Structure formats: structure tokens, C-alpha cells
Amino acid sequence: MTPTAQTYPTKSKVLIVDDDPQNIHILLEILKNDYxxxxxxxxxxxxxxxxxxxxxxxxxxxxxxPDMDGYAVCQAIKSQSETRDIPIIFISALDAALDKVKAFDVGGVDYITKPFQREEVLVRIATHIEIYHLRQQLYQQTAQVTEKNKKLIQINEDLQTQYRQMKATQLQLIQAEKMASLGELMAGVAHEINNPTGFIKANIEPAMTYVQELFDLIDFLLQECPSNATHIQDELEAADLEFIREDLPKILSSMNLGVARIGDVSDSLRIFARRDQDNKVAFKLEDGLNSTLLILKHRTKANADRPAIEIVKYYDNIPEVYCFPGQINQVFMNILANAIDAIEEANQGKTFAEIKAAPNQIVIETKMLGNDRVQVRIQDNGCGMKPETQARIFEDGFTTKEVSKGTGLGMAIARQIIEEKHGGMITCNSTVGEGTIFTIIIPKSN
Structure with a gap:
């Protein structure tokens, strides 16, 4: 099908450039009805x-x-961004191949030699105007598609932002629910412990006084008894009064120590499960570490498979920091529990004697960094992590543990607590077969 100017409802505009008025007139007569x-x-x-x-x-x-030949005019038009896309058809009496090649080199789309034929001119002009219009449509459609792609990219970025915000909110809810449940449980346990231990502690001292008074009374009665009362002497020897006199105070003292120990555990539960307020409060990180270690003591003490895990502390007696204590304690719990897990995994296949020769160890170090930051460093000599595992350790939902043993939220929540809630930094450095180091840095002031 031959393209025609009637393809578009309005007439297309054609610019004729020629220094010969007669040539302009001829072309005008050919084109005036269509353009x-x-x-x-x-x-x-x-x-x-x-x-x-x-x-x-x-x-x-x-x-x-005369003043500027067609080649120069074409180059000037093509050099301007506003006009460079307009198609140019050269028309000339020059018929040499080099002239035609030069016309195309400077940006022409066609070349018509004089004398020209009416039908040839109409067809060539209609064809190139059609191509020009199609190209313009393509440009417009491309621009529209580009704009739509930008909008889609923006929508995708917005959705990703919303997804990240949703995940962060989900982590916060999980963390809040976990800490609330844990706090209620530990507060209840501490309360149940404190009542009977308080009763026992209050009665140990009077009991010790009463025991001493009873011993004094026995001594007095023995002095008043006849020396020939052999049956009394026999009963005293059978009861081993001297042993009771020596051992009973020791028993009461041991009970007092036991009650004090229970009190320490209760205090640790209270410190660990401390309910956070809306604002940060002053808190000694070393107290949080100690309370967490005490809660985990059942996992670090010796058992049938291995000696006790050594806990080495290098505390620098750092000052109180302004933080959310309950959240910080949760970070310590996640890191220390993972350290014990890594040590247990590294112990697999080893004998008790082998482990004793190279003891399991967790090293905790606290120190000031300048005047405004504190650092807590927790190192274990467990199994360590591969680089690909270490790279994903803080990802939401990532875990190397079995389904029933891990949710993959612990370290993600730890990162959120340290970096987003406290404006600090948490890093992990691990080597397979050597162990893992977690370093926490947080500001000292609020």
C-alpha cells in the first residue's frame, strides 16, 4: 500500500528550500493539495x-x-536537538554517486535528482512523512512506557519499604510479646521464691539463737545431774551430743547461704526480666551480663559429657548507660545461648578428657570507647560459622538450627535492638573451628 498524506486528519507541513523560484513553484503545484x-x-x-x-x-x-549549500543547511538542522529529527530529502541536478553519499552522510533520508517526476516526489515525500510520524509515535509511546516503568519502579520501592516496615513492626511485636510473657513468668517465679525464702531467712537467725540456748540448757542440766547417772551418759553417747553441738550450727549456716543464693537467683530473674519504660534509664550492663549468666548456669555447669564451660570476665567497671535494660538483656541472652549451642556442637564426637584438655570457654569483655561509647565483646571457642552463614546472621528468619530449635528471629531482633533502638552497632566475626566474636557498641548517654 502506497503511503499518502491523507493518513492524518490535518495536513502535514513541508518546508521547500531552493534558491530558484521556478523550482519552488513547481514543487508547490505538486504538493499544495496534500500538504x-x-x-x-x-x-x-x-x-x-x-x-x-x-x-x-x-x-x-x-x-x-549561493550563501549556504544544502549540505551545510542539513548539518546545521541536525546539530540542533529541536530540529534534528525532521526528515530531509535532498533535490538536485547533481547525479554523481559521491553527491548522493554526502547527502546521506550529513543526515538526509532521500535524494531526488532533477528533473523529477510528480508521482515520484509524492510517493517519496508521503513515505518519509509516514515514517516520521510513526517514529514520533514510537518516541511518545517509549516515553510513556518509560514514565510507567518509573512509576512501577517507585511503586515497587514503596512496596519494599512497606514490607521492611511491616517486618520491623512484626519483629517489634514478637519482641514485645516475648519480653512481656518472659517478664510475667519470671516476676511470678521470683515472687513465689521470695515468699518462702523470706520466711526461712527470717527464722534462721532466731533458730540459731534457740539452738545455742538449748545447748546451754543441756550443759546446765548435765552439771546438776548426779555423776553416777550412767543411763544419762549412755543416752548422750548414743545421741553423739558433741557432734550435734558442732554440726547443727554448720547446717543452719549452710541453710543461710542457700537462702542467700536463692535470693541472688531471684534478683537475677528480676534484673533480666526488667520491664522497659517509654524512656531509656540508667543501667549497668555488667549487672545484665551477670544476671543472664546466672539464668544460663544450668547450661554452663559440668555434666556427664563435659566439664563446666569456663566463663572468663574482663570487666572494666564501665559506668551506667542509658538504655532499655530488658531489651539489652535479651540481646545478651541470644548471644550467650548461641555461644553455648556452638560449644555443644563443637564438642560432638569428643571425649570428656579431650574437652578437659582444651576447655570450653566464653570470654566477656567490657570497656569504654572514648568518653561517650561502651563496648561489650562476647567470644566463644565453639564451632564457628562459614562466611555465607556469617553474612546472613542478622537476616530475618535465617537460622541454621532445626525447625523445633530456632525461629531465625533472635539475632535479627538483637540487631534491631542495638542499631535501631539504641543507635549502636553490632558485628559478628567468626572462623570455622575457632569460634565466634560478637561486638556490641552503644552510646553511653541518652
């Missing part, structure tokens, strides 16, 4: 009309002109 025509007799006027709105849809350009 809106403007004409220029020199290159300067052509450049002016090419940039005038509405711009021409096509330019018919003579090669041989």
Missing part, C-alpha cells in the same frame, strides 16, 4: 523556518545554493 507548504530561498531563512512552531514534518532541500 501545508512553506518556502525559503536561502539557508538562513530555512534554519529560521525549521525551528518555527509548528515545525515542518519534512524538508525538501536543494543542494546548490
Amino acid at each position: 501545508a507548504i512553506v518556502a525559503a530561498k536561502n539557508g538562513t531563512k530555512a534554519l529560521e523556518l525549521a525551528g518555527k512552531i509548528p515545525q515542518p514534518d519534512l524538508i525538501v532541500l536543494d543542494v546548490m545554493m
